[in-house]
Amino acid sequence: MGVTLKDVARLAGVSAKTVSNVVNGCPGVSDALRRRVRDAIGQLGYRPHLAARHLRTGRTGLLALVVDTPHLDEVARAILRAAAQRGHRVVVAPRGPARGVTAAWRDVPADGILLGTNAPPRDVLDAEVTAGTPLVLLGEGRDDRCDRVGVDMVRAARDATAHLLALGRRRIAAIGADPGPSRSRTAGYRQALRRAGIDAPAAYVRATARPERTDGYHAARSLLAHDPPPDAIFCYSDPLAVGAIRAATDAGLRVPDDVAVIGFGGTEEGRYVRPSLSTVVPDAEVIARAAVTRIVARIACPDLPPAEIVAPHTVLPRESAPAPPGGSRPASPRESAPELPGGTVRACPRGSVPHRETAPHTPRAGDGAAAAGGPRVPA
Amino acid sequence: MGVTLKDVARLAGVSAKTVSNVVNGCPGVSDALRRRVRDAIGQLGYRPHLAARHLRTGRTGLLALVVDTPHLDEVARAILRAAAQRGHRVVVAPRGPARGVTAAWRDVPADGILLGTNAPPRDVLDAEVTAGTPLVLLGEGRDDRCDRVGVDMVRAARDATAHLLALGRRRIAAIGADPGPSRSRTAGYRQALRRAGIDAPAAYVRATARPERTDGYHAARSLLAHDPPPDAIFCYSDPLAVGAIRAATDAGLRVPDDVAVIGFGGTEEGRYVRPSLSTVVPDAEVIARAAVTRIVARIACPDLPPAEIVAPHTVLPRESAPAPPGGSRPASPRESAPELPGGTVRACPRGSVPHRETAPHTPRAGDGAAAAGGPRVPA
DNA sequence: CTGAAAGCGCTTACAG
DNA sequence: CTGAAAGCGCTTACAG
Numbered sequence: 181m182g183v184t185l186k187d188v189a190r191l192a193g194v195s196a197k198t199v200s201n202v203v204n205g206c207p208g209v210s211d212a213l214r215r216r217v218r219d220a221i222g223q224l225g226y227r228p229h230l231a232a233r234h235l236r237t238g239r240t241g242l243l244a245l246v247v248d249t250p251h252l253d254e255v256a257r258a259i260l261r262a263a264a265q266r267g268h269r270v271v272v273a274p275r276g277p278a279r280g281v282t283a284a285w286r287d288v289p290a291d292g293i294l295l296g297t298n299a300p301p302r303d304v305l306d307a308e309v310t311a312g313t314p315l316v317l318l319g320e321g322r323d324d325r326c327d328r329v330g331v332d333m334v335r336a337a338r339d340a341t342a343h344l345l346a347l348g349r350r351r352i353a354a355i356g357a358d359p360g361p362s363r364s365r366t367a368g369y370r371q372a373l374r375r376a377g378i379d380a381p382a383a384y385v386r387a388t389a390r391p392e393r394t395d396g397y398h399a400a401r402s403l404l405a406h407d408p409p410p411d412a413i414f415c416y417s418d419p420l421a422v423g424a425i426r427a428a429t430d431a432g433l434r435v436p437d438d439v440a441v442i443g444f445g446g447t448e449e450g451r452y453v454r455p456s457l458s459t460v461v462p463d464a465e466v467i468a469r470a471a472v473t474r475i476v477a478r479i480a481c482p483d484l485p486p487a488e489i490v491a492p493h494t495v496l497p498r499e500s501a502p503a504p505p506g507g508s509r510p511a512s513p514r515e516s517a518p519e520l521p522g523g524t525v526r527a528c529p530r531g532s533v534p535h536r537e538t539a540p541h542t543p544r545a546g547d548g549a550a551a552a553g554g555p556r557v558p559a
Numbered sequence: 560m561g562v563t564l565k566d567v568a569r570l571a572g573v574s575a576k577t578v579s580n581v582v583n584g585c586p587g588v589s590d591a592l593r594r595r596v597r598d599a600i601g602q603l604g605y606r607p608h609l610a611a612r613h614l615r616t617g618r619t620g621l622l623a624l625v626v627d628t629p630h631l632d633e634v635a636r637a638i639l640r641a642a643a644q645r646g647h648r649v650v651v652a653p654r655g656p657a658r659g660v661t662a663a664w665r666d667v668p669a670d671g672i673l674l675g676t677n678a679p680p681r682d683v684l685d686a687e688v689t690a691g692t693p694l695v696l697l698g699e700g701r702d703d704r705c706d707r708v709g710v711d712m713v714r715a716a717r718d719a720t721a722h723l724l725a726l727g728r729r730r731i732a733a734i735g736a737d738p739g740p741s742r743s744r745t746a747g748y749r750q751a752l753r754r755a756g757i758d759a760p761a762a763y764v765r766a767t768a769r770p771e772r773t774d775g776y777h778a779a780r781s782l783l784a785h786d787p788p789p790d791a792i793f794c795y796s797d798p799l800a801v802g803a804i805r806a807a808t809d810a811g812l813r814v815p816d817d818v819a820v821i822g823f824g825g826t827e828e829g830r831y832v833r834p835s836l837s838t839v840v841p842d843a844e845v846i847a848r849a850a851v852t853r854i855v856a857r858i859a860c861p862d863l864p865p866a867e868i869v870a871p872h873t874v875l876p877r878e879s880a881p882a883p884p885g886g887s888r889p890a891s892p893r894e895s896a897p898e899l900p901g902g903t904v905r906a907c908p909r910g911s912v913p914h915r916e917t918a919p920h921t922p923r924a925g926d927g928a929a930a931a932g933g934p935r936v937p938a
Numbered sequence: 939c940t941g942a943a944a945g946c947g948c949t950t951a952c953a954g
Numbered sequence: 955c956t957g958a959a960a961g962c963g964c965t966t967a968c969a970g
Contacts, residue, residue, distance in 0.1 A: 184963055195941045200965060208939060230668055231613035232963035235946045240610070242667070260653050271667050272651035274639050288621070288650050289609055289668060393831055426831045452772055452801045454808065454833040563947055574957045579949060587955060611947035614962050 183226045192220035203228055234289060243475055244273045244290035248297035249357070250391055251417040251445035251462075252318055255330075256296060258468035268472060292475045294318060299361030314478040316471050320364055327478060327486050329471040331462045331493040337368025340414050340442050340460045343495045345376050346504040347440055349412035353384040355399045355424060356416030357391045365416050365444070384410060391416060396423025404431055404439065411439055412501070418443040418450050421457050425500055440501040446494075455499030466491040562605045571599040582607055613668060622854055623652045623669035627676035628736070629770055630796040630824035630841075631697055635675060637847035647851060671854045673697060678740030693857040695850050699743055706857060706865050708850040710841045710872040716747025719793050719821050719839045722874045724755050725883040726819055728791035732763040734778045734803060735795030736770045744795050744823070763789060770795060775802025783810055783818065790818055791880070797822040797829050800836050804879055819880040825873075834878030845870040 189199045194213060201209050202217040209217075220226075234240045243263060247256040256272075263270045273288045292314035300321045308315055309325045317328040344352050354369045356362040366385060373380055383406055388395035396415055400423065403410055415421035421443030428439050435441055435455050443450060446461030470489045478484055497503040564582070568575045573592060580588050581596040588596075599605075613619045622642060626635040635651075642649045652667045671693030679700045687694055688704045696707040723731050733748045735741040745764060752759055762785055767774035775794055779802065782789055794800035800822030807814050814820055814834050822829060825840030849868045857863055876882040 185965095186963080196964080197942085197966085198940065201940090204965090210939070213940090227665075229614070229963050230666065231610045231619070232946090233965075234610035235608070235614050235948085236963080236965045238946080240668075264653065269666055270653055272653065274643070274649055274651065286606075287609065287648055289619075393827060397831075422828075422831045426833075429833065448772060449801075449828055452805045453831060454805075564949095565947080575948080576950085576958085577956065580956090583949090589955070592956090608947050611962090612949075614964085615947080615949045617962080 183224045185226070185228070187224055188217065188220045188226050191224060192217045239291055239479075240289040241269060242288075242290040243268055243270045243472075244288050244293045245270050246273045246293060246295050246297060247318075249319055249361075249417065250419045250447070252296040254446055254448075254464045255318060255462060255467050255471075258464035259294060259471055262465075262468040262472045266472060268476065292316070292479045294471055294475055295321075297321070298357065312482065314475060314482060316475045316478065318467070318471060320361055322488070323486075325486055327474050327484075327488070329467055329474055329489040330491060331467075332490050333364040334368040334371065336444070336460050336462070336493045337365040337414070337416075338372040339368075339493070339495050340444065341369045341372035343458070343497065343504075344412040344414060344440055344442060344501060345372060345378075347412070347436070347501060348504075349440055350378060351384070351408060351410045352378070352380060352412045352414060353386065353403050353410035354380075354414045354416070355386045355388060355396055355403070355420050357388055357395075359387050362387075362416050369414055381406075388420065391420055393419040393423035393426075396420030397427045398423075400424035400427035401431065404428060404433065409439070412436075413439060413441050415441065415443045418445040418447040418457060418459055421459065421500070422449060422453050425453060425455065425457065435500050436502060442495075442501045446496060450498070458498045458501035459496050461494045461496050463492045463494070562603045564605070564607065566603055567596065567599045567605050570603060571596045618670055619668040620648060621667075621669040622647055622649045622851075623667050623672045624649050625652045625672060625674050625676060626697075628698055628740075628796065629798045629826070631675040633825055633827075633843045634697060634841060634846050634850075637843035638673060638850055641844075641847040641851045645851060647855065671695070671858045673850055673854055674700075676700070677736065691861065693854060693861060695854045695857065697846070697850060699740055701867070702865075704865055706853050706863075706867070708846055708853055708868040709870060710839075710846075711869050712743040713747040713750065715823070715839050715841070715872045716744040716793070716795075717751040718747075718872070718874050719823065720748045720751035722837070722876065722883075723791040723793060723819055723821060723880060724751060724757075726791070726815070726880060727883075728819055729757060730763070730787060730789045731757070731759060731791045731793060732765065732782050732789035733759075733793045733795070734765045734767060734775055734782070734799050736767055736774075738766050741766075741795050748793055760785075767799065770799055772798045772802035772805075775799030776806045777802075779803035779806035780810065783807060783812065788818070791815075792818060792820050794820065794822045797824040797826040797836060797838055800838065800879070801828060801832050804832060804834065804836065814879050815881065821874075821880045825875060829877070837877045837880035838875050840873045840875050842871045842873070 185196050185199050185203070189196045192199065192213075194217060198209060198213060199217055199221075200206075202214055203221075230240070245256060245259055247253065260270060271288055271290060273290075273293075293308070294316050296318035298319040298321060300317070305321070305323055305326070309323075315326050317323065317326050318330050320333055322328055341352060352369075352373065354366060356365055359366065369385075370380075384403070386399040386403060388399050396419060399420070400413060403413065404427065413421075413424050415424055421441050425435050425441050428435050428441070433439055441457065443457050443459040446459050446464070450457030450459050470491065474487070474489065564575050564578050568578045571578065571592075573596060577588055577592060578596055578600075579585075581593055582600075609619070624635060624638055626632065639649060650667055650669060652669075652672075672687070673695050675697035677698040677700060679696070684700070684702055684705070688702075694705050696702065696705050697709050699712050701707055720731060731748075731752065733745060735744055738745065748764075749759075763782070765778040765782060767778050775796075775798060778799070779792060782792065783806065792800075792803050794803055800820050804814055804820050807818050807820065812818055820836065822836050822838040825838050825843070829836030829838050849870065853866070853868065
């Protein structure tokens with residue numbers, strides 16, 4: 181407590197500037213001096229005072245991550261890994277109370293925010309945008325003025341629903357959080373049904389207050405008491421689906437025979453429930469890499485035109501909604517990614533029209549294994 | 560970006576000091592002035608620059624929470640709630656790489672750290688202690704120089720094992736993370752067996768690299784191939800137990816008939832797996848309240864002698880290790896709390912001998928329901 | 939390649 | 955009850 185740059189400078193017999201240069205790895209310091217300064221730093225146990233640096237430069241060197249919705253849990257984990265790997269420090273900002281979402285993260289000192297909340301309220305977003313906060317959206321929310329990295333939610337929901345249709349289900353229900361935030365998933369769900377010539381009763385779409393297990397449990401219980409009961413349920417998050425499975429089996433129904441269930445998020449938990457959970461898997465690694473790259477670029481270059489980066493997703497059939505009999509044919513990353521011209525994030529391009537890009541899907545060893553894992557071998 | 564206290568002062572026609580007083584709610588400002596200042600703040604959209612305040616006062620106003628081990632997941636959630644409720648801002652610091660744990664949180668600006676990691680490495684702890692970082696330990700780790708808030712781990716493990724014994728099990732195995740970090744749980748497990756006159760083979764105690772589902776899966780699989788196979792498994796975290804259940808059922812065994820399983824942590828997830836998971840439930844609310852109170856006190860008053868605050872725990876029987884036939888008799892909070900003189904945390908007492916206290920267990924409405932919930936009604 | 943000085947936006951003794 | 959001044963620990967033009 182209390183060793184300052186000045187102390188180091190005095191001990192090393194140099195000026196503060198030189199110490200600063202050494203600490204920040206700036207060129208223009210002779211090797212001899214550099215060593216002397218390093219020694220002094222080690223000897224005194226000097227650590228730079230982050231707040232002072234922040235006050236001076238306006239930069240904290242921290243990224244804030246806000247994840248509000250369980251379908252992004254795996255994405256959040258991947259972001260933490262990706263950032264650590266590239267030497268970016270991240271703090272996780274707790275989400276605030278429903279409305280005052282802002283409060284929670286406004287006060288964490290960070291250079292930019294990765295916002296994994298569905299439906300950031302309009303006014304909150306406005307405040308951040310006008311304040312000039314570098315912001316990358318991860319959830320459903322979309323805004324012309326902001327970057328977004330994530331899967332094509334409409335298409336992902338359509339694929340999930342199509343998977344249930346391919347199993348021969350016709351009475352397909354949907355359980356999700358508030359209608360507002362989940363708009364695009366509901367749109368995808370409806371698209372798939374429409375294409376199949378099916379008209380779902382209004383009662384088949386259930387909003388829940390939160391996207392948690394208990395909400396899924398209760399929504400499913402009520403849904404299964406409907407006449408006629410659904411023979412399949414698409415849940416907008418894995419926890420919702422876990423609750424739905426429990427509700428169905430508690431009601432004496434067989435999953436998937438009586439009612440198939442599919443979730444959204446690709447969480448580990450789904451592998452272990454019984455029956456194991458079929459789910460839509462966003463490519464968390466791709467999202468994480470793109471999101472970190474993007475927020476860093478945005479911080480460095482605030483005038484970058486807002487971009488939307490679309491990551492691939494996969495439908496992962498497990499026990500609760502297995503691959504259709506005619507041969508397993510889950511949407512591959514290739515198929516599920518929108519057919520748009522690819523591209524990479526360029527630094528500070530001219531122009532300011534929001535553009536849309538497809539994230540490059542760099543396959544890694546283990547990718548397939550991770551996605552394909554059936555219930556039998558939780559690797 | 561850029562509205563400073565000075566701007567507010569100028570607009571309101573007062574000095575910086577007065578604005579500062581108003582912002583910080585200090586007395587000694589007339590109501591008229593206070594209003595004028597408030598108006599100016601609103602008009603300009605002024606928000607104090609946290610780094611400047613930090614630099615000046617040495618306080619960030621933030622608490623850091625580090626949770627490294629899933630048996631504290633519910634505790635972490637409760638801490639976030641408790642802190643928010645009392646107006647303390649918390650940031651969650653990501654855990655660093657195994658050894659350099661420090662790195663991850665040293666750089667998040669916080670006034671104190673709630674450290675929910677088992678076995679904080681000695682040198683890391685030494686560094687924090689000598690740096691004078693206010694620190695409250697939540698996990699197994701214990702240190703004469705630090706506060707700790709948590710359940711009596713030895714006793715909790717003993718209770719879990721005793722529960723399996725009460726079911727008539729004799730070949731009881733244990734699955735946990737590294738032996739070091741989990742020392743006291745292993746001690747409790749052994750105590751219970753010894754008291755029952757049982758000698759478990761060394762192979763019945765399995766260390767795992769991490770406390771996650773997949774680790775539990777593999778450890779259990781190998782354990783169940785042992786001759787003779789265990790008829791019960793105590794897992795040091797709920798995810799380990801979820802993995803163990805899946806391994807057992809995948810191997811064609813019935814849980815609990817062939818092998819009973821009990822976890823540790825009382826996570827929600829355990830309610831939804833099938834069979835639902837019996838588990839040791841730390842009283843997360845008590846721990847959360849005590850931990851927040853303690854870290855705040857410690858920050859305000861660094862010379863407080865270190866205290867250990869012991870919170871109650873309960874054994875929650877569910878399907879994977881049901882209540883013993885002779886009538887459900889899980890350890891009650893009263894029974895499971897150590898028989899030590901109660902006490903409350905006093906502010907800055909004299910003396911410096913580490914003392915031990917029992918946290919007051921203030922029963923709240925819904926407490927019973929939350930703890931007793933069987934699998935049928937995930938509230 | 940290195941040094942001395944100014945200033946980031948607050949708070950806090952110190953005067954009035 | 956309010957104001958003017960100093961300083962927290964850095965970095966960054968600006969000189970040498």
